[in-house]
Amino acid sequence: MQRQVALIKQSLFDQGYLDEQFIELEELQDDANPNFVEEVATLYFKDSARLISNIEQALERGSFDFNRLDNYMHQFKGSSTSIGASKVKTECTMFREYCRVGNAEGCLRTFKQLKKEHATLRKKLEQYFQASK
Amino acid sequence: MADEVPSLAESKLTALVVDDNFVNQTMHHKLLDRLGIKNDVVCNGQEAVDVHCSGRNYDLILMDMEMPILNGIQATKRLREMGIESKIAGVTTRANEGDKKEFMEAGLNDFQEKPLTISKLLSILHRLDFHVQT
16 A cells, blocks of 8 residues: 555656655654645645636636736746646746736636646545545 | 754744745745744735734744735835834745845845745744754
């Protein structure tokens, strides 16, 4: 079982879903807070779901408020960076770049990819935490 | 690594985390807890000012730069105008040199890029002369 957990975790790093910041997060887990990493991940996915919903609503309006979109994405990138969500962070960076140059199509395309990476990470981390129990 | 983390509990240091991001709040709170530093968390610069107006004081403030209502630069200036002499470390994601300069000139004692880690936090504490025994 331990080996399975280790393999799942290694694949998350090998496939680029997580970076070394996730290890920093694990370093904070101790006997006093044995589920700290899972708790932070849960908080991240709850918060990022809210941000995704806000961004979707903003995009559906049709008129692109790039400032507002960039603000949402700044938040999203910050959280993603803090937990080591590498691929999601990369998409956030690209989205912000498209906001900066006012490229609506780029924003839409990147947002679609971001949601995909986010959903995949969520599923894989859920598997990891389940296997760790 | 976990066994090598020093504890500053005996020093009775206190800190304030100022950040609008829930994940970062949780992380920074835990980082400080891990080092034995009692800490409070507020969500923006205005709350940081308000908590000081209520009479609270802290040895260290970890101040995010981009926040709603009152950002880190404005909050740092306001706190210094109020005579708050706490050590303030600006903590933000990669800022350009201009932003960093403006933040430092607002009254920071130190600056560190996010995401914070134990080693980055220890580095802040060392540079700000908080005695850290290993």
